[in-house]
Amino acid sequence: MLDLGVDAGRLTAALVDIESVSGNEAALADQVETALRGCPGLSVERDGNVVLARTDGGRTQRVVLAGHLDTVPIAGNVPSRVEGDLLHGCGATDMKSGLAVMLRVAHLVGTGELRPGVELTWVCYDCEEVEAARNGLGRLARDRPDVLAGDLAILLEPTDGGIEGGCQGTLRAVVRTRGVRAHSARSWLGENAIHAAAPILARLAEYRAREVDVEGLRYREGLNAVAISGGVAGNVIPDECTVTVNYRFAPDRSAEQAEQHVREVFVGFELDVTDLAPAARPGLDSLLPKAIVAAVGREPRAKLGWTDVARFGELGIPAVNFGPGDSNLAHKPEEHVSLAQVRSVEGALVRFLARD
Amino acid sequence: MLDLGVDAGRLTAALVDIESVSGNEAALADQVETALRGCPGLSVERDGNVVLARTDGGRTQRVVLAGHLDTVPIAGNVPSRVEGDLLHGCGATDMKSGLAVMLRVAHLVGTGELRPGVELTWVCYDCEEVEAARNGLGRLARDRPDVLAGDLAILLEPTDGGIEGGCQGTLRAVVRTRGVRAHSARSWLGENAIHAAAPILARLAEYRAREVDVEGLRYREGLNAVAISGGVAGNVIPDECTVTVNYRFAPDRSAEQAEQHVREVFVGFELDVTDLAPAARPGLDSLLPKAIVAAVGREPRAKLGWTDVARFGELGIPAVNFGPGDSNLAHKPEEHVSLAQVRSVEGALVRFLARD
Numbered sequence: 237m238l239d240l241g242v243d244a245g246r247l248t249a250a251l252v253d254i255e256s257v258s259g260n261e262a263a264l265a266d267q268v269e270t271a272l273r274g275c276p277g278l279s280v281e282r283d284g285n286v287v288l289a290r291t292d293g294g295r296t297q298r299v300v301l302a303g304h305l306d307t308v309p310i311a312g313n314v315p316s317r318v319e320g321d322l323l324h325g326c327g328a329t330d331m332k333s334g335l336a337v338m339l340r341v342a343h344l345v346g347t348g349e350l351r352p353g354v355e356l357t358w359v360c361y362d363c364e365e366v367e368a369a370r371n372g373l374g375r376l377a378r379d380r381p382d383v384l385a386g387d388l389a390i391l392l393e394p395t396d397g398g399i400e401g402g403c404q405g406t407l408r409a410v411v412r413t414r415g416v417r418a419h420s421a422r423s424w425l426g427e428n429a430i431h432a433a434a435p436i437l438a439r440l441a442e443y444r445a446r447e448v449d450v451e452g453l454r455y456r457e458g459l460n461a462v463a464i465s466g467g468v469a470g471n472v473i474p475d476e477c478t479v480t481v482n483y484r485f486a487p488d489r490s491a492e493q494a495e496q497h498v499r500e501v502f503v504g505f506e507l508d509v510t511d512l513a514p515a516a517r518p519g520l521d522s523l524l525p526k527a528i529v530a531a532v533g534r535e536p537r538a539k540l541g542w543t544d545v546a547r548f549g550e551l552g553i554p555a556v557n558f559g560p561g562d563s564n565l566a567h568k569p570e571e572h573v574s575l576a577q578v579r580s581v582e583g584a585l586v587r588f589l590a591r592d
Numbered sequence: 593m594l595d596l597g598v599d600a601g602r603l604t605a606a607l608v609d610i611e612s613v614s615g616n617e618a619a620l621a622d623q624v625e626t627a628l629r630g631c632p633g634l635s636v637e638r639d640g641n642v643v644l645a646r647t648d649g650g651r652t653q654r655v656v657l658a659g660h661l662d663t664v665p666i667a668g669n670v671p672s673r674v675e676g677d678l679l680h681g682c683g684a685t686d687m688k689s690g691l692a693v694m695l696r697v698a699h700l701v702g703t704g705e706l707r708p709g710v711e712l713t714w715v716c717y718d719c720e721e722v723e724a725a726r727n728g729l730g731r732l733a734r735d736r737p738d739v740l741a742g743d744l745a746i747l748l749e750p751t752d753g754g755i756e757g758g759c760q761g762t763l764r765a766v767v768r769t770r771g772v773r774a775h776s777a778r779s780w781l782g783e784n785a786i787h788a789a790a791p792i793l794a795r796l797a798e799y800r801a802r803e804v805d806v807e808g809l810r811y812r813e814g815l816n817a818v819a820i821s822g823g824v825a826g827n828v829i830p831d832e833c834t835v836t837v838n839y840r841f842a843p844d845r846s847a848e849q850a851e852q853h854v855r856e857v858f859v860g861f862e863l864d865v866t867d868l869a870p871a872a873r874p875g876l877d878s879l880l881p882k883a884i885v886a887a888v889g890r891e892p893r894a895k896l897g898w899t900d901v902a903r904f905g906e907l908g909i910p911a912v913n914f915g916p917g918d919s920n921l922a923h924k925p926e927e928h929v930s931l932a933q934v935r936s937v938e939g940a941l942v943r944f945l946a947r948d
Binding site: 406421434460467468477482484 | 789897
């Protein structure tokens with residue numbers, strides 16, 4: 237049984253030691269639910285493998301703390317192990333340390349050690365590390381957006397203890413050329429679809445990505461081929477070639493504008509958008525976000541990557557990424573987190589929430 | 593039991609009806625061996641699933657008749673079926689009609705109806721339709737080149753009843769680019785290997801293939817991508833891209849010159865040659881080839897494709913392609929051959945062989 241009274245580092249270790257690879261979060265969700273039910277003043281709800289908790293004390297503003305329960309597959313890195321200041325283990329960075337901080341806040345609220353100036357909602361969800369359709373937060377956003385309502389959402393994904401504002405959008409498209417099959421000994425009877433893809437690769441190679449300032453944060457874009465495929469047999473002129481491209485775009489562009497841009501780049505080619513997730517603006521120009529930036533005491537940066545903050549963005553809720561751990565270590569066997577940083581993130585969050 | 597006394601069309605039908613997909617030629621080889629042993633004056637030998645036969649009457653020149661026993665997989669097109677002048681069935685074109693003509697010549701020699709002006713060798717071999725390493729003629733060329741010796745080889749592959757001289761060479765190479773993996777949200781940390789392949793496709797798209805006259809025949813070359821592949825995952829900058837190219841070259845170039853040319857086209861790129869088979873010159877400027885061209889009575893053409901004539905070419909034996917059937921129908925479920933053309937090819941071959 238989870239003891240939320242221990243320090244955030246030890247709690248992280250306990251969470252790492254409960255395996256919760258995507259799709260197998262039930263055991264961890266059970267323990268988290270039980271632990272939250274043990275915190276006085278919180279109403280707790282279970283929805284599938286999502287655990288929701290909230291205070292309802294009549295304060296005017298509400299902050300949502302969100303984090304996922306699942307991890308990528310174990311890579312010989314469970315149970316956790318401590319070496320000096322570093323805790324090693326699957327999810328140490330992404331994001332059981334962030335989850336530990338969320339649960340510590342619930343404990344401190346329950347014991348009265350923390351008297352927050354805002355109402356709080358906790359959302360511990362499943363299936364973040366797999367295809368978007370299974371994402372527990374996405375399911376809530378579609379089916380029960382009311383439970384996610386708030387004035388600021390804090391997603392405790394790893395940001396190395398700094399505030400990262402908003403997120404890039406991401407678009408995937410398949411650009412396709414077609415030709416005519418023929419025997420390669422009589423290639424003039426066919427049309428080579430791979431050769432026809434030459435201008436697609438040339439446009440990608442020549443493409444100069446934008447760097448855009450949005451609300452004071454700098455977003456760097458990218459347009460890249462992530463796959464290419466073509467060919468029938470070693471003696472056949474190929475009749476199809478597909479180039480899969482991925483556009484990462486700044487939050488000054490809507491999903492529709494991003495698609496329009498990609499279609500302009502590849503004008504003249506058949507193009508199918510296969511995946512499109514909007515960017516989220518940093519939203520750092522309102523009071524609550526400014527307050528958490530002040531509590532953290534470091535310059536905020538742009539989030540270069542897509543995260544679930546975009547789901548809050550779509551609901552009109554400002555959202556920031558703020559959690560312990562280096563995101564570059566996520567999904568790696570050597571994943572680890574600094575215990576001092578876990579405590580420091582907890583400290584900054586408590587300072588922010590405790591303000592009048 | 594095969595009856596070589598029937599006309600060449602009916603014999604073709606009988607051969608089609610004995611299934612002989614590559615690797616399963618034993619039943620057909622048995623029947624062909626028995627039938628040839630029934631022809632007086634021939635010495636017959638079995639070597640694996642190759643059936644060899646020869647006359648040894650002391651004439652000064654020798655003509656080799658060669659053809660394969662195997663077919664591509666059956667596609668609902670066995671047993672054979674006749675519709676007017678057309679015989680439908682697996683191998684009708686490629687090349688049981690040619691095999692029927694070879695066996696008919698053996699029958700006519702055996703009965704004395706044909707008194708050839710040259711010695712004759714028959715080579716009925718296995719595994720032509722699969723990887724080159726299994727080819728029965730290739731095995732003989734390596735291990736027992738003496739049994740293939742002669743002054744002219746006639747390969748009875750489908751040429752629509754005309755003479756096709758020599759064959760193109762073929763070279764396959766993998767052209768490779770390398771890069772550095774990175775998350776596609778931070779693509780500037782990587783190097784995109786697919787983008788780096790842009791000049792490879794540009795050179796292919798711009799390439800102007802040669803048309804070359806060799807001994808009066810026009811060979812048209814081709815350099816084509818036959819496959820392209822790259823990509824790690826939808827969110828990863830790819831670190832490798834491979835383009836497989838196929839160069840079909842005229843017989844004025846040796847295999848070494850062909851490789852040199854391809855390396856020049858892709859200079860600056862990593863390139864591995866994976867497959868290289870030399871071209872064969874048409875060899876139509878000596879007496880025997882001229883005589884068969886005269887017997888057929890049609891303008892010879894260049895063979896645009898690689899065939900086993902190159903194996904004779906490597907042994908210094910002039911070789912031509914000459915057989916019934918349209919090679920464009922080969923390997924297709926609707927494969928068929930004109931019965932009139934099968935008889936006409938037999939007639940031309942008999943006229944050629946019967947000369948003084």
